[in-house]
Amino acid sequence: MNKKTVVIYKSKYGSTKRYAGWIALKLDADLYEVRDIRVRDLDDYDTIIYGGGLYIGKINGIKFLIDNYEKIKNKKIIVFAVGMESNNIDINKKTLDMNFDEDMINNINLFNFIGAFDYSKLNLIDKVLMKGLKSRISKKNITDMTDEDKIVLEGFDKLIDLCDKKSIHILVKNI
Template sequence: MSHVAVVYQTQYGATQRYAQWISEALHSDLYKLSDVNAQVLRKYSTIIFGGAIYASGIMGSKQISTYFSDLPDTKLIVFTVGLSNPKTTNYQSIINKNFNGALQKSISFFHLRGAIDYKKLNFLHRIMMFALKNKVKKSAHTSPETSLFLETYGKKIDFTDKESINLLVRQAESLI
């Protein structure tokens, strides 16, 4: 058994893809969040958790926070997956909303770029993306990222990149 568990919560698959790549690189165990509990995670010295970002919420963050609070000697790495470019986006407000300050101090965070296929979105996510599109169109502030959003709205786009896990993998290896 590995000393590392990669646990993920996904809606459309990009977070799962990253979790699988990370698990393969580290030769670790891989779990959907729904398939684990604190008892299972107790066996690991390092947990890597991945959750997709939706409307500034990180899927599964409350559940993994609860589990982690019961595992004081376990190291935690969190990766988020969203459409925003991690090189130009400040994620601190999202982290603050999803993890309390004390917990944040013991977590290494990584932000990875996801994918979207508008045809596969559920009704709520379609409405959210439509509202975001209208808000961006009305905004006086434009950026390369908002222009790209408007240009690709309604299409299938995939920003996932296997190379983007390298920093996270190196961080995990330093903890093992």
């Protein structure tokens, strides 16, 4: 039997869906939105890839994976989070710590991808959260702002789309 891979995602504004689609195409994997897959369907797969947007450090929809972890922990599990911060060791560690317990952290490979930001399309709660972030960033001296800080500030005035199909290669190589 061929090793089968599934990509499952939850996307609020579309960036995660784009990454999930790119990954599924590259790996010839099955693709499901999290609401369309059942736990028993996961028995058919050797590798499970889950993707969700990153909101205040939490991965959107990750509860599905956490709630079913005991049933899938012997499979290869990869998670990708889509936000406005670049992929680095500190961000990965913080995201892992905020979303998973120690056993899960030791069994899950995490990748961060940069998404898109369009303030005008956000729902009310996300607008309030982003205004808080904008306030914190705006208090920084311009020389202390990261590239990500500057990009977020730009996103209040125009669409910022940093989704990059090439960035999935690091995840694909991990399979």
